[in-house]
Amino acid sequence: xxxxxxxxxxxxxxxxxxxxxxxxxxxxxxxxxxxxxGTRGVDVLAEVAAWRPHVVAFGATTGLHRYYLGLAHxxxxxxxxxxxxxxxxxxxxxxxxxxSPGIDVICQGEGExxxxxLCDALDRGDDHRAIKDLWVKLDGVVYRNxxxxxxxxxxEIPFAPRELLYEYDDLLRRRPLxxxxxxxxxxxxxxxxxxxxxxxxYGSSWKKVRIRSPAKVVEEIVSVQRQGPLxxxxxxxxxxxxxxxxxxxxxxxxxxxxxLPYYCHLRADTLDDEMVELLAWSGCxxxxxxxxxxxxxxxxxVLHRNIKMERLKxxxxxxxxxxxxxxxxxxxxxxxxxxxxxxxxxxxxIELDVDYAAATxxxxxxxxxxxxxxxxxxxxxxxxxxxxxxxxxxxxxxFSSAREKRRIENLHKVFAVAAALPALLPVWKRLLDLPPNxxxxxxxxxxxxxxxxxxxxxxxxxxxxxxxxMQSIFGVFRGSDENxxxxxxxxxxxxxxxxxxxxxxxxSDGALVSLRRNKREREVSDVR
Numbered sequence: 142x143x144x145x146x147x148x149x150x151x152x153x154x155x156x157x158x159x160x161x162x163x164x165x166x167x168x169x170x171x172x173x174x175x176x177x178x179g180t181r182g183v184d185v186l187a188e189v190a191a192w193r194p195h196v197v198a199f200g201a202t203t204g205l206h207r208y209y210l211g212l213a214h215x216x217x218x219x220x221x222x223x224x225x226x227x228x229x230x231x232x233x234x235x236x237x238x239x240x241s242p243g244i245d246v247i248c249q250g251e252g253e254x255x256x257x258x259l260c261d262a263l264d265r266g267d268d269h270r271a272i273k274d275l276w277v278k279l280d281g282v283v284y285r286n287x288x289x290x291x292x293x294x295x296x297e298i299p300f301a302p303r304e305l306l307y308e309y310d311d312l313l314r315r316r317p318l319x320x321x322x323x324x325x326x327x328x329x330x331x332x333x334x335x336x337x338x339x340x341x342x343y344g345s346s347w348k349k350v351r352i353r354s355p356a357k358v359v360e361e362i363v364s365v366q367r368q369g370p371l372x373x374x375x376x377x378x379x380x381x382x383x384x385x386x387x388x389x390x391x392x393x394x395x396x397x398x399x400x401l402p403y404y405c406h407l408r409a410d411t412l413d414d415e416m417v418e419l420l421a422w423s424g425c426x427x428x429x430x431x432x433x434x435x436x437x438x439x440x441x442x443v444l445h446r447n448i449k450m451e452r453l454k455x456x457x458x459x460x461x462x463x464x465x466x467x468x469x470x471x472x473x474x475x476x477x478x479x480x481x482x483x484x485x486x487x488x489x490x491i492e493l494d495v496d497y498a499a500a501t502x503x504x505x506x507x508x509x510x511x512x513x514x515x516x517x518x519x520x521x522x523x524x525x526x527x528x529x530x531x532x533x534x535x536x537x538x539x540f541s542s543a544r545e546k547r548r549i550e551n552l553h554k555v556f557a558v559a560a561a562l563p564a565l566l567p568v569w570k571r572l573l574d575l576p577p578n579x580x581x582x583x584x585x586x587x588x589x590x591x592x593x594x595x596x597x598x599x600x601x602x603x604x605x606x607x608x609x610x611m612q613s614i615f616g617v618f619r620g621s622d623e624n625x626x627x628x629x630x631x632x633x634x635x636x637x638x639x640x641x642x643x644x645x646x647x648x649s650d651g652a653l654v655s656l657r658r659n660k661r662e663r664e665v666s667d668v669r
Contacts, residue, residue, distance in 0.1 A: 143173040144260040147194035148305075151208055151622070153179030154313065157320045159301055159377065160229065160252070161200045166299035167253040173260050177305045180212075182620020189216055189223070196260060200229035203506050204530040206238065211626030214243030224263060228252045232276075234338050234508025235525060239276045239283055240631035247276045250288060250342050251325070253298060271639040284639040288343050295325065296357045300364060307368070317372035318598055319365055323358050323391075326350040327379045329408070332445040332510035333472065333503070336379060341508070350383060355391035362399050373426070373598045374403040381405035385419060392423030402426030404468075404598050409456030410448050417459045427466040427496075427597050430457060434475060435489040436482050443477050443514060457493045468597050469495040471556065474503045474536045474549045476511075476520035483552055484570075490560045497592045498560035500553050501532040533585070535577070548573040554581035558588050 146168055150158050158177075165175045178188055189197065197216055199209040206227075213225045224245045232238050232247035239247045246269075248255050255274040262269035270277045273289035292298065307314035327336040328348045339347045362374055382388045382405070395403070402424055409430040420428065432453065433444060440446045460467050469490055473483045490498040505512035507525045515521035520538045527537045533553075540546040551573045552559075559569045575581075 142264060143171075144195040144264050145174045145192065146176075146196045146198055146256075146260060147189065147192060148175065148177045148198045148200075149180065149185060149209075149212065150177060150200070151180045151205065153177065153306070154181070154310070156377075157301075157303070157306065157313075158200055159320055159322060161198070162301035162303065162305070163298055164198075164228070164252045164256045165305060166302045167257050168260060169302060170299050171257045171261060173257075173264075175302070175305060177309050179309065180624050181622045183624070185212060185624045186215065186219060189220060194223060195263060196224045196226055198226040198228065198256070201227060201231040201238075202229060202530075203231045203235070203525060204528045206231040207526070207628045208530070208625075210238070210241045210243055210628035212243075212624055214241070214629045215624075215626040217243045217245075224259075226256070226259070228256075230335055231507070233342070234335070234506065236276050236285075237631070239278055240633050242629045242632055245278050249274050249276070250339060251291065254289060254292070271642055277639070278634065281634055283634050283636045284642070285636050286639045291325075291343055291346050291351065293351055295351050295353045300361045303365060303368065314369040317370045318375055319371055320375045320377045321358065321362060321365075322353075322378045323376055323381060324350050324352040324378050324383075329379075329447065330445045330510075332443065332514060333506075334379070334509070335506075337445075337510055338508040350380075352383070352387065355387060355394050358391065359394040359398055362395075366399070371401065374399065374401055375598065376403060376405040379406060380411075381407055382416075382420075385416060388416070388419045388423060392419060395424055396422075399424070402599075404429065406430075408448075409454075409460070410452040412456040412459060414459055417456075417463045417465070420460075421463040421465055425465055426599075427468055428460055429468040429470060430460070431470045432457075432486065432489060432493075432495075433470060433472045434478065434482065435485040436478065439475055439478050439482065443475055443511070444472070445510060454493060457495065461494060466497075466597060467493070467495045468497045468499060469493070471498060471500040472503050473500050473553045473556070474538055474540070474546075476503065476515045476518060476538060479541070480545055480548050480552070480573075483549055487552070487556060487560060487566075491563045495560065497597050498557050499589075500556035502534075502536045502550065502553055503538060504528060504532040504536075505538065544574070547577065550577060551575065551581055554585040557592065558584055561588070561592075 148161050148165060150161065168175050176192060178185065197213070199213060201209045209227070213227070216223060217225060225243060226246045226248065227238060227244050228248040233249045236247055236249055238244065246259060255272055258272045259269055259275065262272065270279060270284040271286060273286050275286050277284045326347050326349060328350065330337050336347065365371060404427040405425060406429045433446065434440050437450045440448050440450070457467055471486050471490065473486070487498070505515040505521045506528070512521065515538060516523045529535065529537070535550050536546060540549070555569050559566050
């Protein structure tokens with residue numbers, strides 16, 4: 142029969158939720174029915190009542206998790222039979238979120254196989270407490286499971302079913318920039334990144350990068366081209382390519398079958414001239430590289446980048462010579478750093494003549510080595526609930542003074558403009574002492590929008606998208622989000638390692654009988 146699974150995505154009109162889409166593709170392949178909805182202009186509780194899903198799924202980042210916890214709790218209060226599933230970065234690195242009253246199951250790491258196994262078990266009425274990668278709350282007890290082996294062959298995973306997004310809002314189909322991935326895993330130990338945390342979960346196997354075949358990657362892109370406009374291909378993995386042989390094979394197929402510019406992420410210090418030439422030849426228009434900080438000490442001692450700054454500089458200059466647009470990532474307000482360090486990072490971006498100097502505020506996400514360092518050295522309280530939805534607003538770290546914090550946060554908002562127009566740098570420096578204000582935010586948003594559409598990922602913009610983009614500069618969006626519910630206080634429960642449960646234990650405590658009874662009740666549920 143299959144379960145009905147509803148994915149709820151706040152900001153669904155932003156970046157495509159690729160992780161959730163790949164999970165949805167596997168669920169559909171296994172015979173389950175899947176839908177996606179956004180939250181702006183949508184009465185989520187009414188949508189749940191109308192479709193009557195058996196499972197409601199959320200993919201949560203830290204900060205945004207509070208919104209989803211409130212919404213999940215509201216759903217559970219009204220529709221008690223629904224199973225709420227929490228996946229994404231936040232539960233992966235902070236599985237204790239299972240103690241929130243609105244959450245039944247959390248998934249750590251990759252969710253495709255765990256979600257299918259969960260829904261299959263629910264459909265049969267079987268015990269679902271001992272599914273790898275899941276923590277399951279049932280009858281006042283949390284059952285904790287370890288990791289499952291990683292899928293080695295990514296080509297077996299169905300393509301992301303983007304038509305589920307388009308069924309919800311056709312404007313998403315008409316967006317000319319769409320995202321793809323070519324691999325999973327990362328061998329680098331950067332302390333601010335999620336990858337080392339996944340090494341903690343899966344072991345060293347996460348460092349062994351799993352790579353999709355060029356043929357499958359191109360086949361997926363072509364299938365998306367057939368569904369609607371596509372001007373730019375965005376590759377979203379941590380590092381796009383590790384092998385020149387793979388890039389040559391990919392380039393041949395991409396040039397003959399897709400023939401579009403693409404955007405990707407790479408470490409500049411790993412690039413040589415031959416790799417850069419292959420990138421340019423294959424259709425690479427823009428490379429996102431992490432400069433992060435001009436301080437080699439901070440880069441290696443705090444951020445664990447294992448990097449030589451001279452090699453990074455050579456890589457960026459090689460990209461520039463090849464005519465590839467350089468989108469540089471930078472982190473401001475790093476523990477142990479100062480405003481002077483951040484101004485030096487700005488100067489390095491100017492020296493390298495990057496095309497867009499992006500900046501984020503250093504954020505100690507749970508499960509990262511950076512968070513451990515910040516707590517141990519007194520830069521962060523350890524209160525992850527204080528982290529904002531976005532690392533573009535304000536910092537949760539402790540600085541040498543309130544003035545230092547204010548100046549760094551203000552520098553963050555004007556960083557990209559200051560790098561593009563260095564002649565105005567003396568003016569910006571004078572303005573750093575101002576209180577945070579809407580002018581700084583407007584500068585930040587407008588420069589980001591203009592640079593992305595004209596330089597970083599140039600693409601056509603119809604009138605509807607143009608109006609939407611201009612309104613977003615001032616924080617105006619299509620429809621308001623009325624689905625605002627207070628996240629409930631967590632309720633700690635006893636935690637049991639599910640691997641200690643034998644088949645006899647699962648049956649003898651009545652859980653299996655209860656689950657099957659609940660399944661029958663769901664079929665005639667009085668969802669109101």
